[in-house]
Amino acid sequence: MTLVLYHSSNYPRKPTSLYKNFIMTFAEKTDATMLERTSSNKENIPNGAEPETLAAVERPDPWGKGHRSLYLMCGLIYLCSTMNGYDGSLMGSINAIPEYQAYYNLGSSGAASTGLVFSIFQIGQMAGALFTWICDWQGRRVPIFGGCLGVVISSIITAVAPNLPTFIGGRFLLSFCSTIATVAAPLYLVEIAPPFYRGTVAGMYNTLYYMGSILATCTIYGANLHISGNLKWRLPLWLQMICPGLVCVGVWFVPESPRWLIGKGRTEEARRIITYYHANGDANHPICDIEMSEISKSLEAEGMTSIQTFFDLRVLFKSPARRYRLMLCMAMAWFGQFSGNNIASYYLPIMLEAVGITSVNTQLLLNIIYALTGWVAASSGARFHDIVGRRKMLTGSCIGMAVCLAIVAATAADFQNNGNLQSSKASIAFIFIFGVVFAFAFTSMQPIYPAEVLSNDQRAKGMAVFQITAGCAGFVNTFAAPIALKNITYWFYVFFVFWDVFEAGFIYFFFVETKGRTLEEMDEVFEAKSPRKASTAPILARYTV
Known part of the structure; x- marks a missing residue:
């Protein structure tokens, strides 16, 4: 035991x-x-x-029948994470296709129109975050279904859009709906996963962002090679509905969150779900009673968020400890979108063109490689966070990103001023290294760290604030990036060099360590005089005897 x-x-x-x-x-x-x-x-x-x-407690067999079924249905819900990744690479890639530029007259309308096409996604994200209370009103499956269905409809609108305003409107609706689904999905996974493996399940969810990115870039690369005319960029827009469509069909075959069921008084249904999926059908396993008791006690103390209470925000900042928690949540949201990563995600072809890669096919192929390397880095980083710790990983990543962007700026300047091909190659290499460094530390933690630092009664509202903050950061980034890349070129990278250094210092002095701690322990950490110092104090080890 x-x-x-x-x-x-x-x-x-x-x-x-x-x-x-x-x-x-x-x-x-x-x-x-x-x-x-x-x-x-x-x-x-x-x-x-x-x-x-x-x-x-003796752990149930992780490869028992119930657990295998659990992994299968979690794999379905993971597809929600592909939506943002697909859109990021989709728009960055089709923006490099001349037929797309010509159809919507983007070449002559300037970088501002291109920025609006990209940044409207963040505006929709902020609007969608205001409706996360649906998760507690109707359960987790309904918003996942509704959000994915909305993405399917939005994909049709963008794929057939006859003009730019319709295209932008379709992208707003797509972002609005996908946000509702992508907020509900990690909540569902955290609540349906067995406690022994919750960290792995939660961390792996966000790494599938890169799966969506790979699907998008491969589709566009193939279409650009083998299809002519407007279909080469409209086809990938049609295919954007595949993953959310699969979730729409399959979500009704997975059980509802046991936490939500208990909150609605459906305790026997919740017990059956926990017994099968967490104890492999063994109703006498201690974990069944333990989880039922803990969930019931938690809901008795906190209740469930409703539309009436969701907009009462006093719980977020009524004490210094709560304000500190909220500050970390918002900081992680901003840093996750404003470290230079969104530039590479959305505008990689433009960055490549600035260092001499003008072939559209080559740009698209490098986009695929960028997504593949990011997926490998993010997946391995999800495990390393439980070995090295959040603070060390995030601080080191910020320093590494600053170094990479400094080299990119220097080599891009040398290529533009002197035409040095070696500098061009070095610039491309460090753009890719930058993506790996970011993905290794930030990707898996973006939805996890805020949930870890927020208290139980803050979590739903705090995650809405997280989405809004991330949307603001992404909007500023994606709207300004094409203008900056066009007018100040490599000096834009220099700005992010200094910003990433600032992030490293902020994380070192203010971020708390959550590795190896229960959520209850974090309550004690934030009540301390110095939460950062308290979080790095020793932890008694777990012993198996």
Whole structure:
């Protein structure tokens, strides 16, 4: 069985042999599946230890029938994450196709029109974030279905749009609907996943952004090679409906979130779901009672957000600790969209053209490679966050991005001023290295870190603030980028060099470490005088005995 003892600021990082002997003795003397600390049972707990719970639970087989079914349905929900990735690479790629530029007269209307086509997605994202309360009103499946259905309809509108205003309107609707689905999807995954594997399930979700990116770039690359006329850019717009369409069909075959069911009084239905998917159908497994008890207690204390209470925002900032949490949530939202990454995602062909890559096919092929390298980096980074820690990963990534962009700026300047082909090659290489460095640390944590630092009663509203903040950052970035790249060229990269250095300093001095801590431990961290220092204090290890 596994004995869990949580953080103690008064206990050494490496427990002594005496303390290990205590753990072994304690484990041998109890066969309880869960012991909760009360005022009457402290005599056997070492001085300085403040455990929230002592859990001794044998893990269900992760490859049992219930778990295999769980992984399959999570794979379906993962497809929601492809929508943003598909759109980012789709628009960046078709923007390089002359037929698209000519049809909507974008070449003569200037960079501002191109920026609006891109940035309207962020405006729709901010609007959609105001409707996340639907997740608590109708459950998780309904907004996932409705959002994906809206994306299907929006894809049709953009694919047949006869003029630029219709095209922009379709993109707004697409972003609005996809935001509702992409907020509900990670909520569903966190709540349906077994507690032992929640981190892996949540972290892998956002890495499928790159799957959507790869699908888009491959489609456009093939269409540009083998199709002529306007169909070469309209076909990828039609195909944008495939992944959300699959989710629309399949979402009704997955169970509802057990947390939402318990909140609505449907406890027996929730128990059946937990029993099958978390305990492989073993109704007597301790995890069933533990999860049912914890969810019930949590909902008794916090309740569920409704349309009446959703816009009461006092819970976000009524104490210094809550304001600190909200600040970290908003900072992560802004940094995740404003580190230079959106430029590469949306405007990679323009960046490549600036360093001498003028062939559309070559630009599209490099777009595919960029997405593939990002997916590999993001997937491996999801695991490393639980090994290295959030603060070190994010700080190191910001420093690495600053170095990469400094080299890109220098080599791009050398190519533009002197025509040095070696500088052109170096610039391309470091654009790709920049994407890897960003994806390795930021991609998997973008939806996870804010959820970790927000308290239980802040989380739904805080994630709406996260979406709005990310939308604002993305709007500023994508609207300004084409104008800046056209007028100040490589000096735009220099701006992000200094900004990424600022991000590194901000993360180092203010971000808390969440690796290895329960959400309950984070409550104690934020009540401390210095949350950052408290978060880096030693944690008592988990022992399997």
